[in-house]
Amino acid sequence: MKYVDEYRDAELGRALAAEIVATVEPGRHYKVMEVCGGHTHTIYKYGVDDLLPANVELVHGPGCPVCVIPMGRVDDGVAVAHEEGVIFTCFGDMMRVPGGDGTLLEAKAEGADIRMVYSPLDALRIARENPDREVVFFAVGFETTAPSTALTLMRAKAEGVRNFSVFCNHVTIVPPLRALLESPDLRLDGFIGPGHVSTVVGARPFEFIPADYGKPVVISGFEPLDLLQSVYMVLRQLADGRCEVENQYKRVVPYDGNPQALAVLAEVFELRPHFEWRGLGFISHSGLKLSEAYRDFDSELRFAVPGVRVADPKACQCGEVLKGVIKPWECKVFGTACTPERPIGTCMVSSEGACAAYYNYGRFARERVVV
Amino acid sequence: MCLAIPGRVLEIVDERNRLARVDVAGVQRNVNVGLLDAVDAGDWVLIHVGFAMSKVDEEEAQTTLGLLQRMGEAYEQELEDLKGSAIG
Ligand code: SF4
Numbered sequence: 001m002k003y004v005d006e007y008r009d010a011e012l013g014r015a016l017a018a019e020i021v022a023t024v025e026p027g028r029h030y031k032v033m034e035v036c037g038g039h040t041h042t043i044y045k046y047g048v049d050d051l052l053p054a055n056v057e058l059v060h061g062p063g064c065p066v067c068v069i070p071m072g073r074v075d076d077g078v079a080v081a082h083e084e085g086v087i088f089t090c091f092g093d094m095m096r097v098p099g100g101d102g103t104l105l106e107a108k109a110e111g112a113d114i115r116m117v118y119s120p121l122d123a124l125r126i127a128r129e130n131p132d133r134e135v136v137f138f139a140v141g142f143e144t145t146a147p148s149t150a151l152t153l154m155r156a157k158a159e160g161v162r163n164f165s166v167f168c169n170h171v172t173i174v175p176p177l178r179a180l181l182e183s184p185d186l187r188l189d190g191f192i193g194p195g196h197v198s199t200v201v202g203a204r205p206f207e208f209i210p211a212d213y214g215k216p217v218v219i220s221g222f223e224p225l226d227l228l229q230s231v232y233m234v235l236r237q238l239a240d241g242r243c244e245v246e247n248q249y250k251r252v253v254p255y256d257g258n259p260q261a262l263a264v265l266a267e268v269f270e271l272r273p274h275f276e277w278r279g280l281g282f283i284s285h286s287g288l289k290l291s292e293a294y295r296d297f298d299s300e301l302r303f304a305v306p307g308v309r310v311a312d313p314k315a316c317q318c319g320e321v322l323k324g325v326i327k328p329w330e331c332k333v334f335g336t337a338c339t340p341e342r343p344i345g346t347c348m349v350s351s352e353g354a355c356a357a358y359y360n361y362g363r364f365a366r367e368r369v370v371v
Numbered sequence: 372m373c374l375a376i377p378g379r380v381l382e383i384v385d386e387r388n389r390l391a392r393v394d395v396a397g398v399q400r401n402v403n404v405g406l407l408d409a410v411d412a413g414d415w416v417l418i419h420v421g422f423a424m425s426k427v428d429e430e431e432a433q434t435t436l437g438l439l440q441r442m443g444e445a446y447e448q449e450l451e452d453l454k455g456s457a458i459g
Contacts, residue, residue, distance in 0.1 A: 120421075144375075151403060155388070199417065199425040222375075251432040252424075252426070
């Protein structure tokens, strides 16, 4: 497949790995955080970390939209799904995310009409096809996904589809990164920036990381060679004593992002004063809700949403995993009480969650092949 | 769910609603191209939850690949040189 296969060439991978070995200082330990869960997934699927020298450690960041949804919001979704006449739609990943009161999958088994959709446009189609039902879309995702929800709402408004609403859980990427950088328990040397978020927001919003915190950022693509090259570029900056935002994923990321997407975001959403993140707590201006112009489509105004805050289960260490403080296998329930089939925490649910990536690709312990 | 895949635009099927038919590894589907300026048949786009989010820039893609390949060549050369050496 074009734009995919050529970035998976094993020979080139080994060549890049050799460059990386030549770039690092032998005695120094490097910690590079890949912000995005999609990157985490690629790294373990292709064993990218096995190609890195032992002193280059990849730390997994908070950029998995399913992982950061707090329990209380899942419970809110379940409550809405149980309302009379509601068809509740969500991405497949959300079905098994545990709330305080079970999952959407369990609610479906109990009789709620919950349907998986690939796109918010599918949810809108279901609304058109069922004019006597209330169709709710459980919107999750960073700036990557939010423009799709926004355009869907614009179309719903233009067509006058009255029985459609959005339960909005969209989040923004910069506030949690700032929170991480402010946290004292984490020492990072640089960042692999989120490629798909950046197609929308561009590379510019990440300039605060080198400017305020003195750490390099490289926006990266999602194929194994993209990631290796981005790791190399971060290490190169460190070796050269440079610190800036570089864009490895220029083939799809314009430095200033996508102006149309940013315009629809501004039209349909506004920032919430604060939003709760699983394991990270409340972060100000980190979540989106529907703007005044779209309030008629806001599920939180249309239905009685309990809005109860639920503490994470005691055994769950997703917060530490999301902050990169511990590795998945260091969580006491990893692979025993918590598995992709029966997850306790969110990081085990989505394929982009760090725990799921470790579990699915057999990373149960520390050992790794060092080349 | 945050994944995105490249596909090639075959034709615009609904100008008003900005829908285009795309080919993704042999599978043909309609996607919304409303987040992009102008889209023509033959363009490569990155698709996420049914929307084209970005056009793939062929020139930049070639530059990145070229860079990777040059690193590969340097490595091959190094390997050849190593094979040629006979340190006693
Ligand atoms: S193993 Fe389960 S509970 Fe522990 S951090 Fe991972 S997802 Fe959370």
